[in-house]
Amino acid sequence: MLITRATEYALLSLDYIRKSEYPIGAEQLSDALNIPKSFLAKILQNLAKKEILISKKGAKGGFVLQKEIKDVTLFDIVAAVEGRPAMVFDCTQYTDTCPNNGPKNCTISPFLVNFQKKIDALLHSLSLEDILSE
Amino acid sequence: MLITRATEYALLSLDYIRKSEYPIGAEQLSDALNIPKSFLAKILQNLAKKEILISKKGAKGGFVLQKEIKDVTLFDIVAAVEGRPAMVFDCTQYTDTCPNNGPKNCTISPFLVNFQKKIDALLHSLSLEDILSE
DNA sequence: AGGTAATTAGAGTAAAATTGTCTTAAATTT
DNA sequence: AAATTTAAGACAATTTTACTCTAATTACCT
Numbered sequence: 646m647l648i649t650r651a652t653e654y655a656l657l658s659l660d661y662i663r664k665s666e667y668p669i670g671a672e673q674l675s676d677a678l679n680i681p682k683s684f685l686a687k688i689l690q691n692l693a694k695k696e697i698l699i700s701k702k703g704a705k706g707g708f709v710l711q712k713e714i715k716d717v718t719l720f721d722i723v724a725a726v727e728g729r730p731a732m733v734f735d736c737t738q739y740t741d742t743c744p745n746n747g748p749k750n751c752t753i754s755p756f757l758v759n760f761q762k763k764i765d766a767l768l769h770s771l772s773l774e775d776i777l778s779e
Numbered sequence: 780m781l782i783t784r785a786t787e788y789a790l791l792s793l794d795y796i797r798k799s800e801y802p803i804g805a806e807q808l809s810d811a812l813n814i815p816k817s818f819l820a821k822i823l824q825n826l827a828k829k830e831i832l833i834s835k836k837g838a839k840g841g842f843v844l845q846k847e848i849k850d851v852t853l854f855d856i857v858a859a860v861e862g863r864p865a866m867v868f869d870c871t872q873y874t875d876t877c878p879n880n881g882p883k884n885c886t887i888s889p890f891l892v893n894f895q896k897k898i899d900a901l902l903h904s905l906s907l908e909d910i911l912s913e
Numbered sequence: 914a915g916g917t918a919a920t921t922a923g924a925g926t927a928a929a930a931t932t933g934t935c936t937t938a939a940a941t942t943t
Numbered sequence: 944a945a946a947t948t949t950a951a952g953a954c955a956a957t958t959t960t961a962c963t964c965t966a967a968t969t970a971c972c973t
Binding site for chain 4: 914915918919921922929931933935938940
């Protein structure tokens with residue numbers, strides 16, 4: 646699975662948030678979208694850290710979009726929420742048990758790199774505006 | 780991660796097997812590529828079940844390609860090894876906890892479907908021949 | 914025909930990633 | 944000051960991935 650449930654929640658949240666004039670709290674979002682509150686809070690925090698959302702503390706606080714939806718890419722959303730970009734296959738984390746001792750003499754490395762580039766390009770080319778209807 | 784270690788092993792194995800005139804046993808492959816033998820055996824079994832490899836039992840047995848490398852697609856390899864095609868995100872397995880109660884009124888479903896189609900097309904368009912050098 | 918080299922099948926285990934919870938602290942508004 | 948809301952971090956549950964083991968079966972080879 647290229648993306649996780651956290652990213653699904655993020656996208657649904659962003660769609661909800663963008664339709665509101667006022668900040669939306671984590672609890673309100675959790676109720677509206679039926680997403681576990683604490684889990685969702687973590688996701689929103691990550692989006693705020695990566696400058697996709699603005700978070701406002703205190704009463705009447707909540708989350709607001711920091712940019713226009715045409716200026717937020719899927720790539721950035723996934724990277725923010727999952728802590729790293731969407732990966733086809735990350736062999737670098739298996740360096741110790743790699744049959745080829747690294748990508749130098751790996752038969753499939755060129756394919757993997759190429760595939761990854763296509764995914765990256767696609768995610769970079771798509772904005773929130775592109776994927777959200779209306 | 781779109782694909783798993785099993786698919787990495789499968790691709791490396793297929794590259795090794797295609798270079799041999801004779802059947803390659805699971806143990807020999809395991810030694811040559813430094814892949815856990817029992818795990819590899821399962822992977823080879825799956826490739827055999829899906830008619831990508833021919834398996835020959837008994838002494839001097841092992842695995843041989845069933846088709847020419849130009850006729851084996853990445854799509855089929857991944858599906859065979861992982862038991863299902865490579866998925867961007869499979870929300871169908873979360874039907875009970877879906878915020879939208881299914882894809883009908885899901886905001887991001889069109890994007891997901893579209894993205895998935897691109898992945899499928901890419902994997903269908905690539906053969907073993909395309910990704911293996913020489 | 915018998916021995917052996919191999920795959921097949923299936924249950925089971927271990928480790929890692931994902932998903933989710935809880936509690937406490939910090940900030941903001943009223 | 945009180946109420947509300949995010950922030951942070953540790954922790955627990957669940958699921959997936961990665962891998963193992965044992966026993967059975969099949970087929971080659973002498």
